[in-house]
Amino acid sequence: MPTAFAPVSVPVRVDEDLCIAHKGCTVCVDVCPLDVLAIDMVKGKAYMKFDECWYCMPCEKDCPTGAVTVDIPYLLR
Amino acid sequence: MNLMETITQTVDVLVIGGGTAGPMAAVKAKEANPQLRVLLLEKANVKRSGAISMGMDGLNNAVVPGFATPEQYVKEITVANDGIVNQKTVMAYAQNSYAMIQELDSWGVKFEKDETGDYAMRKVHHMGTYVLPMPEGHDIKKVLYRRLKRTRVEITNRLVATRLLLAEDGSVAGAMAFDCRTGDFHVIRAKSVVLSTGAAGRLGLPASGYLFGTYENPTNAGDGYSMAYHAGAELSGIECFQINPLIKDYNGPACAYVTGPFGGFTTNSKGERFIECDYWSGQMMQEFYNELQGGNGPVFLKLNHLAEETISTIETILHTNERPSRGRFHAGRGTDYREQMVEMHISEIGLCSGHSASGVWVDERAQTTVRGLYAAGDLACVPHNYMLGAFVYGKFAGEGAAARCAEVELAPVDADQVDRERERVWAPLSRKDGLPPAQVEYKLRRMVNDYLQPPKVTRKMEIGLARFEGIRADLDRISAAGPHELMRAMEVHAIRDCAEMAARASLFRTESRWGLYHNRVDYPKRNDAEWFAHAQLKKIDGRMACFKRPIEPYIVALDAQDRNAYAHLRIHQDDGTPAVPATVEAAHAE
Numbered sequence: 001m002p003t004a005f006a007p008v009s010v011p012v013r014v015d016e017d018l019c020i021a022h023k024g025c026t027v028c029v030d031v032c033p034l035d036v037l038a039i040d041m042v043k044g045k046a047y048m049k050f051d052e053c054w055y056c057m058p059c060e061k062d063c064p065t066g067a068v069t070v071d072i073p074y075l076l077r
Numbered sequence: 078m079n080l081m082e083t084i085t086q087t088v089d090v091l092v093i094g095g096g097t098a099g100p101m102a103a104v105k106a107k108e109a110n111p112q113l114r115v116l117l118l119e120k121a122n123v124k125r126s127g128a129i130s131m132g133m134d135g136l137n138n139a140v141v142p143g144f145a146t147p148e149q150y151v152k153e154i155t156v157a158n159d160g161i162v163n164q165k166t167v168m169a170y171a172q173n174s175y176a177m178i179q180e181l182d183s184w185g186v187k188f189e190k191d192e193t194g195d196y197a198m199r200k201v202h203h204m205g206t207y208v209l210p211m212p213e214g215h216d217i218k219k220v221l222y223r224r225l226k227r228t229r230v231e232i233t234n235r236l237v238a239t240r241l242l243l244a245e246d247g248s249v250a251g252a253m254a255f256d257c258r259t260g261d262f263h264v265i266r267a268k269s270v271v272l273s274t275g276a277a278g279r280l281g282l283p284a285s286g287y288l289f290g291t292y293e294n295p296t297n298a299g300d301g302y303s304m305a306y307h308a309g310a311e312l313s314g315i316e317c318f319q320i321n322p323l324i325k326d327y328n329g330p331a332c333a334y335v336t337g338p339f340g341g342f343t344t345n346s347k348g349e350r351f352i353e354c355d356y357w358s359g360q361m362m363q364e365f366y367n368e369l370q371g372g373n374g375p376v377f378l379k380l381n382h383l384a385e386e387t388i389s390t391i392e393t394i395l396h397t398n399e400r401p402s403r404g405r406f407h408a409g410r411g412t413d414y415r416e417q418m419v420e421m422h423i424s425e426i427g428l429c430s431g432h433s434a435s436g437v438w439v440d441e442r443a444q445t446t447v448r449g450l451y452a453a454g455d456l457a458c459v460p461h462n463y464m465l466g467a468f469v470y471g472k473f474a475g476e477g478a479a480a481r482c483a484e485v486e487l488a489p490v491d492a493d494q495v496d497r498e499r500e501r502v503w504a505p506l507s508r509k510d511g512l513p514p515a516q517v518e519y520k521l522r523r524m525v526n527d528y529l530q531p532p533k534v535t536r537k538m539e540i541g542l543a544r545f546e547g548i549r550a551d552l553d554r555i556s557a558a559g560p561h562e563l564m565r566a567m568e569v570h571a572i573r574d575c576a577e578m579a580a581r582a583s584l585f586r587t588e589s590r591w592g593l594y595h596n597r598v599d600y601p602k603r604n605d606a607e608w609f610a611h612a613q614l615k616k617i618d619g620r621m622a623c624f625k626r627p628i629e630p631y632i633v634a635l636d637a638q639d640r641n642a643y644a645h646l647r648i649h650q651d652d653g654t655p656a657v658p659a660t661v662e663a664a665h666a667e
Contacts, residue, residue, distance in 0.1 A: 033121040058125040
C-alpha cells in the first residue's frame, strides 16, 4: 500500500552545543518512558526520533548538561 | 531481521511492570526469601517509568490513626463506588495503609508533617480525611530504585510483555516478551507472576487528537488487561470507566486535591461553585459533565482569590511534581493563577482501578483467578486504590508470589504457545507494505470516543463492537519498520482488546451506575434489584463472556445517610431547586 511522510514539529529540542552524546552519554534516551529519543551516530547528538511524547520531562530533568528542552506538543499548546 | 534471537531464562518470581506496585512486589518477594530469583521486567526504564515517573504530589487515600479508621475508609469507598465493592479487598488495603506510609517514610519518601511531626492530613473526600500531601514527592522513583538495588532484585528494561505462559493445568508458568530495541523474543519461565502493568491509558483519544496526550502515562496501553484476559483471568467492573477532570488541552489535573485544602475550588463560567466535593467519583464527574454541557460551562479551577504566598506554594507543588510541564503549558497560554481561572475539561476514557474500579479481579491477597498469577496497582480491581493502594497490593502480591515458590514446581514450557506467540509478535516485521501502527491506533481510538464515551447508548456501542471487529482484521495487515514500531503495533492489539472489553461490559450492565462512568441513556436508573453485583468478563471458549459475580456480604454496614452521601454532590440553590437546567437533569442518571 502506498504511504507518504508527513512532517510534524516534535516537542523535544536538543541543544547540540551542550549535548555530550558523542562522549557516550545516553541519559535522555535511557529514561524516556516511551523510548522516543535516539542518538544520531553521525553527529553524536541526541534527537527526538518519534513524535510520541508525554511531555513528562525526565529527559530534561536528568540531562547532565541541560541540553534538553521539552516543549508542549503544538497540538496542545 | 534474521538476526533476532529467542532468549529463554528461568526465575522464581516474575514481576511484569516496574512503575509503582511492581517495584514494591519485587522488593517484598525478595525480602520474603532472599534466595529466590526475582526478576522485574519493565517496558520502559524502572528509574522513570509508570504513573509516578516524575513523582507524586500526595497520597489520596491515607488511612492515618486519629484521622480515620479502616472501617470509615471502607464505608467511604463503598459509597463512592455505589456499593459495588468486595469490602474485604478495600479493608485489607485500609488496614495496611498506615504501616505502608511508615515504611515508605523510613525508606526516605517525604510526606508533609506539621510542627509536632504528625502527618499533615487534609480533607478532600466527601466524608472522611484521607489526603496527605507530598510537596517533595518528586523523587519517589529514586527511593524505590535504591530499594530494588539494595534487595538485589534483577531488572530488565525495554522488554514488552505480550502474553502469559500457561501450564497444562491452567496455572501461570511465566511470560513472553520482546525487546523494543532489538526485536529479540524472550521466554521467561517462573513459578509465580505478578502483573502490575498499570492502567489502560491509551483507550480513548484525547480531544487534542494527540495520541500520547493521555491522562495516564501512555506507556500503559492496557497490555496487562489484555494479557490477563488471554490467560483466562476474570476481569471486573470494566464498564466503570475512568474519566477525570483535567486542565483543558493539558493532560494533568488542575488540581483540586492539591489546591482544595488551600482554598481553591471548581466553578462554572459564572464563578459559582456547583459541586460540594472535589473528590473524583463518577457522581462528581456527572455534575462536571452537566455543567460543561448545560450552558453554564466551561468549568474552571479558581485560585485567583488566594493570597500570593498561597499561590506560590501551590505553584511549587504543581510545577515540580507528577506533571511538571503543567507550568510550561500555563506559561504558553499566558495563564497565571494570580490573574486567570484555569479552564478545565473532562479526559478521554480509560480503564484504571486506581481511580475508578475497572481491573483484573483480585482477592484480598492480590490473587487473580489464575493460579500463580497476582495483580496489583492500577490494573487490579480494588476500587479507588491510588498510589498507596498500589504499594499495599504490590506488597501482598510479592509476598504471595514468594510463598508460592516453596509450594510448586516449575511447569514445563509448552512449545506450541511459544511458537504461536513468536509468530504473532514478529509478523508485523516481515509484512511489507502494511498499515502503519499509528494510523490503526488513531482510527481505533477515535471509534472508542465515537461509540463508547458516556453517556453510553446501546445502539452506538453495538456499532462500536462491529467497528472493533473490523479493526481486528486490520491487525493482520499492520507492518512495523523496526522493533520500536513493533512495540506500537503490539500495543494496538492490546488497545483493541480493551475497547472490546469496554463495550461488552458496558452493554452487559443494563442499568446506570457510578454517575458519568456508566451512564446508560437507555437504562437511566440504578437498578439494585438486578444489578447489585459485580459484572465480570472472561475468555470462555475463545470468546469474551460476561457474567455476574455476587457481592460478598459487607463487613462494614452502611446506614441510610452514608448510602446517599455521594448521591447529592450538586450544590442546591437557596430555594431548594438544584442549580442545573431541567433538560440536563432529565437526561442524566438518577
